[in-house]
Amino acid sequence: MDFLIHPWPWYVAGPLIALVMFLLLYFGESFGMSSNLRTICSMAGGGKATNFFRFDWKSQQWNLVFLFGAVLGGFLSANYLTSEAPILLNPSTVNALEGLGFAKPTSAYLPKKLFGVSALQSLSGISILLFGGFLVGFGARYAGGCTSGHAISGLSNLQVPSLLAVIGFFIGGLTMVHLFFPLLF
């Protein structure tokens, strides 16, 4: 069972993600996580504001169950499948992040500087998390999908629009990390 505890290499994770996509296709659905955000907006009464949220969200219940499973998967991993070893990042990433004021990475998945208690208690800290989330939610819906819907499902189906979206993801991500990080941190 040791192999379950150690971090999984890419050649295990990638094929398994393809398997997840095929399972959902076999069940008659499709792999796309960000649709759930629209569904949740509909459930919360978003349909009163705009017809974009007026659709039969009950047809999307399977995806909410899938999402709940993904939450459970995180819980199970944290409690039963965890090693305390620090994450093995490229040292130059670690150095660059230290230069921006991020502490040396531990086994934690999120940095305290952005997600710790003191960050949550400051206006700038909360604003960064809210704004980052806003961009993810707005961008995913504008582009019609996120990493699962475009990068995995869309590219697997050789969709040019998905390739454009993924190129956009990278333009945005590279700009944030290389241009905005030095300004923000």
Added chain:
Amino acid sequence: MKYLKFLFTGILFGVILSKAEIISWYRIIEMFRFESFHMYGIIGSAVILGAIGVQVIKRKQVKTKEGGPITFSPKSMSFPRYLIGGILFGLGWALVGACPGPMFTLIGYGYLSIGVVIFGSLIGTFTYGLFRNRLPH
């Protein structure tokens, strides 16, 4: 009971995201700094196997569990929609280090502060719904 299979597939997905460190903020930054093959290997191998599998499904007309056809909906072509939307998404993805799947797995993992990010993403989705008629698609 018909939802149980989705629950288990979701659990599998959450465990993969956790154990392969895809939910790690640091792995996303490392990816955008081109300093590790890890994330590219994951997405690349998933897409290569995915593309082969999709071709097999189309050619052999593989059926769903219930015996119906497996359908793929082609996406309509547009430049501004995918590029602008994609760039905004990418800016957010790199800042908070999580896309919509990992956000939820992180909650289960015990990182409750990611809830602020999820809340932000719901506001973002809602705002898109309000203004989508005025955006170039």
